[in-house]
Amino acid sequence: MVKNKNGLSREFIIHPGETLKEILEDWGMSQRELAVRTDVTEPHISSVVNCQKAISVGFAKKLEYALDIDASFWINLQANYDKELADFEELNEISGEELEILKRLNSIVAHLKQIGFLEQEAHGPILVIKLRKLLNLSSLIRIPEVSQAGAYRLATATNVDPYVLFTWLRMCDLIVKDQQIERGLDIEKLKGKIPLIKDLMFEDVAVIQPRLRDYLAECGIKFSIVKHFRSAPVQGVIKKNDDGTLNLLMTTRRKFADIFWFTFFHEIGHIVNGDIEDKLIDYDFAKGEAEDRADKFAANTLIDASEYDSFVGKGDFSLPSIKKFCADQGIPTYILIGRLQRDKHLKYHQHSTEKVRYELVSPKLCRSNSRRNRHVGKTHRHD
Numbered sequence: 174m175v176k177n178k179n180g181l182s183r184e185f186i187i188h189p190g191e192t193l194k195e196i197l198e199d200w201g202m203s204q205r206e207l208a209v210r211t212d213v214t215e216p217h218i219s220s221v222v223n224c225q226k227a228i229s230v231g232f233a234k235k236l237e238y239a240l241d242i243d244a245s246f247w248i249n250l251q252a253n254y255d256k257e258l259a260d261f262e263e264l265n266e267i268s269g270e271e272l273e274i275l276k277r278l279n280s281i282v283a284h285l286k287q288i289g290f291l292e293q294e295a296h297g298p299i300l301v302i303k304l305r306k307l308l309n310l311s312s313l314i315r316i317p318e319v320s321q322a323g324a325y326r327l328a329t330a331t332n333v334d335p336y337v338l339f340t341w342l343r344m345c346d347l348i349v350k351d352q353q354i355e356r357g358l359d360i361e362k363l364k365g366k367i368p369l370i371k372d373l374m375f376e377d378v379a380v381i382q383p384r385l386r387d388y389l390a391e392c393g394i395k396f397s398i399v400k401h402f403r404s405a406p407v408q409g410v411i412k413k414n415d416d417g418t419l420n421l422l423m424t425t426r427r428k429f430a431d432i433f434w435f436t437f438f439h440e441i442g443h444i445v446n447g448d449i450e451d452k453l454i455d456y457d458f459a460k461g462e463a464e465d466r467a468d469k470f471a472a473n474t475l476i477d478a479s480e481y482d483s484f485v486g487k488g489d490f491s492l493p494s495i496k497k498f499c500a501d502q503g504i505p506t507y508i509l510i511g512r513l514q515r516d517k518h519l520k521y522h523q524h525s526t527e528k529v530r531y532e533l534v535s536p537k538l539c540r541s542n543s544r545r546n547r548h549v550g551k552t553h554r555h556d
Contacts, residue, residue, distance in 0.1 A: 186257045188224035189250035210239035267298045274313045281340050284400055308343050334404035341405040345422040349395040357417025358393035374505050378531045394419045401426040409440040409455040430529035431511025435471050442470030475508055
């Protein structure tokens with residue numbers, strides 16, 4: 174009994190000739206009689222019955238006349254056999270190199286199973302086949318070549334795994350694929366939505382993603398928050414679609430709310446500043462003029478630049494002073510504390526009880542515990 178690498182027997186793949194043989198036996202019809210009724214040679218019938226020859230469309234039509242069994246039945250039997258045989262042979266042709274690549278993708282494959290893009294029970298060679306179909310590739314070995322051909326701007330940093338990055342980007346496309354948007358990108362409308370978006374900084378984290386998705390959809394942007402993977406150190410990716418819309422996906426690696434909002438408006442800055450030619454992959458370590466402009470946009474969107482400079486000039490970074498400034502500016506306390514920490518006016522342990530964390534449980538954000546930040550009402554506090 175020949176078995177493939179997954180332990181399945183080749184003998185379980187049924188040739189349509191076996192079905193024909195069973196029907197002839199049930200009817201008490203000889204191969205010779207069938208040959209006469211179908212106007213083919215007896216050796217031809219023998220070859221089909223002994224699984225040596227396929228049932229052609231022409232012969233299927235002759236069987237329809239001779240046996241009163243529709244030709245489509247025989248055609249479908251042959252097509253299914255051909256497909257199963259091809260799958261069996263494909264499984265046996267999977268190289269050890271592809272199975273090693275599968276090991277490198279272990280974490281993201283587990284996540285793809287969790288969110289329903291891969292079957293839970295798929296493993297080994299069968300999982301390779303499923304992953305090939307998901308990634309639209311005939312071999313996982315080709316991922317680095319396709320990545321470069323697709324202008325994904327693969328980083329040279331040693332902590333970027335091209336196989337994980339490629340799979341992560343494909344996952345991003347799939348996550349927003351079915352979001353329905355009626356208009357193309359509208360920059361002016363996006364700018365007008367910023368005050369409403371900033372109001373979400375006071376909301377419970379569970380409602381942030383759906384609200385952001387709705388607001389951005391009105392501006393021609395498909396949005397989602399996705400899981401971060403160490404080997405694909407990306408904080409966000411923006412991609413142009415053929416219909417004039419954009420995809421915007423971002424991660425919550427560090428989970429602090431101030432970083433989340435700074436990152437979000439950093440990505441919005443890229444869009445407003447016209448930095449998107451085709452696809453922009455915003456690595457955690459990205460530097461350059463476009464990144465500096467996006468950082469400036471984010472900082473000034475979150476906190477008025479002149480008001481912030483005036484506050485810093487006074488040198489009073491006590492919690493009462495911070496809370497008063499934030500109340501006057503209409504922003505959560507954690508936003509200013511995070512900015513002061515990044516600008517080194519505060520150490521990271523100072524006012525830490527005011528810091529807020531967001532936890533991502535795919536595909537939605539949720540609170541990591543039940544405690545709530547008194548200032549922001551519904552968002553919990555990180556100690």
